[in-house]
Amino acid sequence: xxxxxxxxxxxxxxxxxxxxxxxxxxxxxxxxxxxxxxxxxxxxxxxxxxxxxxxxxxxxxxxxxxxxxxxxxxxxxxxxxxxxxxxxxxxxxxxxxxxxxxxxxxxxxxxxxxxxxxxxxxxxxxxxxxxxx
Amino acid sequence: xxxxxxxxxxxxxxxxxxxxxxxxxxxxxxxxxxxxxxxxxxxxxxxxxxxxxxxxxxxxxxxxxxxxxxxxxxxxxxxxxxxxxxxxxxxxxxxxxxxxxxxxxxxxxxxxxxxxxxxxxxxxxxxxxxxxxxxxxxxxxxxxxxxxxxxxxxxxxxxxxxxxxxxxxxxxxxxxxxxxxxxxxxxxxxxxxxxxxxxxxxxxxxxxxxxxxxxxxxxxxxxxxxxxxxxxxxxxxxxxxxxxxxxxxxxxxxxxxxxxxxxxxxxxxxxxxxxxxxxx
Numbered sequence: 084x085x086x087x088x089x090x091x092x093x094x095x096x097x098x099x100x101x102x103x104x105x106x107x108x109x110x111x112x113x114x115x116x117x118x119x120x121x122x123x124x125x126x127x128x129x130x131x132x133x134x135x136x137x138x139x140x141x142x143x144x145x146x147x148x149x150x151x152x153x154x155x156x157x158x159x160x161x162x163x164x165x166x167x168x169x170x171x172x173x174x175x176x177x178x179x180x181x182x183x184x185x186x187x188x189x190x191x192x193x194x195x196x197x198x199x200x201x202x203x204x205x206x207x208x209x210x211x212x213x214x215x216x
Numbered sequence: 217x218x219x220x221x222x223x224x225x226x227x228x229x230x231x232x233x234x235x236x237x238x239x240x241x242x243x244x245x246x247x248x249x250x251x252x253x254x255x256x257x258x259x260x261x262x263x264x265x266x267x268x269x270x271x272x273x274x275x276x277x278x279x280x281x282x283x284x285x286x287x288x289x290x291x292x293x294x295x296x297x298x299x300x301x302x303x304x305x306x307x308x309x310x311x312x313x314x315x316x317x318x319x320x321x322x323x324x325x326x327x328x329x330x331x332x333x334x335x336x337x338x339x340x341x342x343x344x345x346x347x348x349x350x351x352x353x354x355x356x357x358x359x360x361x362x363x364x365x366x367x368x369x370x371x372x373x374x375x376x377x378x379x380x381x382x383x384x385x386x387x388x389x390x391x392x393x394x395x396x397x398x399x400x401x402x403x404x405x406x407x408x409x410x411x412x413x414x415x416x417x418x419x420x421x422x423x424x425x426x427x428x429x430x431x432x433x434x435x436x437x438x439x440x441x442x443x444x445x446x447x448x449x450x451x452x453x454x455x456x457x458x459x460x461x462x463x464x465x466x467x468x469x470x471x472x473x474x475x476x477x478x479x480x481x482x483x484x485x486x487x488x489x490x491x492x493x494x495x496x
Contacts, residue, residue, distance in 0.1 A: 091444040096414030101371035164275040168301030181416030196481035199419040
């Protein structure tokens with residue numbers, strides 16, 4: 084009875100959503116999946132803790148849902164796409180979450196993205212055949 | 217007989233849907249990204265496909281984690297977009313081509329690709345945004361559509377090699393359809409991005425450009441990488457680029473490159489657009 088080790092676990096700063104994580108976070112993701120429905124979103128909003136109970140979301144998972152601690156939800160194994168259904172309408176974007184992981188501001192995170200694309204046009208020109216206006 | 221006119225790759229980032237909804241295409245942040253779509257739109261207009269097959273992944277609208285098919289084919293008369301929970305207004309429903317869907321399902325399964333068939337399928341931004349970026353926001357879509365969903369959300373996900381082979385089988389399936397139907401295939405998603413973890417925000421422009429070159433001219437190159445290697449280079453969500461190979465496998469080896477466009481960053485992502493045309 085062991086979870087097999089995977090080589091992707093050695094990629095730094097990276098958590099691959101696999102069977103183990105999906106199993107551990109199944110109930111919370113199932114609850115978040117219901118947020119596709121406005122009716123469910125409203126029901127959750129009335130009584131978050133009760134809504135958690137309905138889906139068997141307990142312990143640390145329940146605590147961070149009630150506290151709307153999205154970073155901790157992700158760290159506990161919540162899937163980013165399901166988490167987004169709760170976080171985005173509450174003003175936390177996926178970029179905010181990414182920044183929080185690094186302990187930087189969203190503006191710094193966005194700047195980092197820009198920096199990573201530096202020299203783009205030159206690179207495309209070198210590769211050749213790319214549209215550039 | 218049905219004919220594959222060509223294939224197209226593009227990103228399906230949620231922010232693209234928001235930008236279109238808010239009419240931001242000519243804002244400085246978006247201009248280069250959207251302007252680069254114009255030649256692809258023109259090609260698509262002239263290609264006049266009867267059917268577009270969209271290879272994409274669902275992000276928790278149609279499929280929950282309770283049942284996660286590796287490959288799922290829409291076999292319905294109509295595909296409905298719906299509320300994804302974060303505010304994008306659902307788009308008009310997309311007409312299907314149920315006869316072609318079932319022909320593809322039969323052919324793929326005969327070729328040992330045991331796909332999941334779906335007689336009801338909600339389609340999310342992964343499917344909608346590429347169509348919206350290329351056709352506009354319409355009440356009536358000018359083309360029939362077939363969704364082909366690939367699991368890239370919950371690992372294990374298929375290998376790049378498997379996706380390329382699925383594409384080759386898809387090509388054979390389409391070309392054995394007896395009706396004169398013009399088909400274009402979209403391979404959507406990617407390119408490099410990682411949404412969570414301390415490595416969130418990763419964009420690998422050099423690898424993205426290399427991928428675009430190789431996927432166009434030598435797609436087998438991409439199959440040398442394991443999924444771990446792909447995630448290492450392109451981020452956990454960068455794995456979506458394997459879906460481009462489904463399109464690539466379905467078009468001719470010598471398909472002509474009509475258009476190449478790359479822009480970064482768009483949201484958290486390196487965004488690639490490429491048009492490949494079959495030569496008859």
